[in-house]
Amino acid sequence: xxxxxxxxxVEEGVEIYRLHADGKSRRAIAAGLGRSAATIxxxxxxxxxxxxxxxxxxxxxxxxxLADRRRQRGRPHKLTASPELCATVWEGLCRGWSPEQIxxxxxxxHGHAVISHESIYRFIYHRSAQKDYWHRHLPxxxxxRGRLGRRGGSSVQFLQHRVPIHDRPxxxxxxxxxxxxxxxxxxxRKYGQAVLVAHERSxxxxxxxxxxxxxxxxxxxxxxxxxxxxxxxxxxxxxxxxGTEFALHYLLKQRLGLPTFFCDAHKPWQKGGIENAIGRMxxxxxxxxxxxxxxxxxxxxxxxxxxxxxxxxLRFLTPNEAFAYAHSSVALQT
Numbered sequence: 001x002x003x004x005x006x007x008x009x010v011e012e013g014v015e016i017y018r019l020h021a022d023g024k025s026r027r028a029i030a031a032g033l034g035r036s037a038a039t040i041x042x043x044x045x046x047x048x049x050x051x052x053x054x055x056x057x058x059x060x061x062x063x064x065x066l067a068d069r070r071r072q073r074g075r076p077h078k079l080t081a082s083p084e085l086c087a088t089v090w091e092g093l094c095r096g097w098s099p100e101q102i103x104x105x106x107x108x109x110h111g112h113a114v115i116s117h118e119s120i121y122r123f124i125y126h127r128s129a130q131k132d133y134w135h136r137h138l139p140x141x142x143x144x145r146g147r148l149g150r151r152g153g154s155s156v157q158f159l160q161h162r163v164p165i166h167d168r169p170x171x172x173x174x175x176x177x178x179x180x181x182x183x184x185x186x187x188x189r190k191y192g193q194a195v196l197v198a199h200e201r202s203x204x205x206x207x208x209x210x211x212x213x214x215x216x217x218x219x220x221x222x223x224x225x226x227x228x229x230x231x232x233x234x235x236x237x238x239x240x241x242x243g244t245e246f247a248l249h250y251l252l253k254q255r256l257g258l259p260t261f262f263c264d265a266h267k268p269w270q271k272g273g274i275e276n277a278i279g280r281m282x283x284x285x286x287x288x289x290x291x292x293x294x295x296x297x298x299x300x301x302x303x304x305x306x307x308x309x310x311x312x313x314l315r316f317l318t319p320n321e322a323f324a325y326a327h328s329s330v331a332l333q334t
Contacts, residue, residue: 008067013043013060016029019032046066089123090137098117104117104312156265159246163260167261168180172236179202180200186208187287192214195285196211196226203326207303208281216244220249224252227256232257238261239261239270240262242262246260280306
């Protein structure tokens with residue numbers, strides 16, 4: 001195994017100067033110092049160039065000063081050095097893609113890694129990008145990373161025939177089998193405005209519909225409307241939080257043969273797929289949105305944008321592509 005690279009020291013610079021002045025070849029100098037010939041060649045090439053104040057030639061003292069200045073200045077960020085790549089990343093952010101999705105799609109398109117998602121994040125949170133508010137184009141629009149606080153209150157005792165999530169089929173946990181759903185309500189600033197969101201765990205496919213209110217009966221009817229067209233094999237289970245809007249959940253088993261399960265109190269991450277999906281949808285449907293002023297086609301456009309965005313967890317397929325594959329596989333089996 002090769003040794004990790006270390007910067008040339010001042011003593012090595014003096015030895016390079018002495019041997020080079022004696023007419024030794026770069027390979028001979030490298031062998032004498034136990035260094036790579038490429039290292040010696042690069043050292044002489046970039047520190048011997050003539051400038052307005054330097055007539056040219058290698059000097060170990062000047063080479064060390066130049067190295068210190070380069071280290072202080074640092075390398076320019078990859079997005080700064082490549083305007084074309086910067087424009088591509090900006091376009092992806094404006095389309096609602098996360099840095100991971102942008103980096104993954106570029107890797108898939110070019111056949112090799114172009115830029116990492118962490119590099120994109122570092123640029124977004126760097127002071128130069130903060131001036132243009134790049135963080136506002138992230139899916140969650142967060143100016144810094146952090147966790148939200150925990151809220152109190154639970155309505156577990158008001159839910160009849162409630163089955164805990166721990167009794168859910170194990171294949172729903174690893175997302176290997178399609179047909180396991182999660183559902184929740186997106187609420188908005190104006191009282192009574194809500195959108196019901198259903199999320200398929202395996203493909204991350206999303207369906208939603210506008211709700212007249214938070215009452216349990218309209219929520220039940222909407223869930224039936226969203227899921228009834230699907231074949232029974234794509235209706236394996238559905239998971240909710242403990243909101244009273246899902247109080248009539250047990251009727252889904254009667255009408256669709258769909259078992260229902262509930263998260264533990266104060267543990268919404270147990271249905272993390274729908275929580276993540278709603279967080280992404282908030283980019284286009286923030287809480288201040290007035291649903292009364294939103295046309296149905298505008299609402300569906302938001303869903304299409306989500307379902308046609310490549311996801312890292314799907315090997316950068318889109319949720320629509322993954323769900324269509326699952327749907328066709330079921331059709332072939334029947």
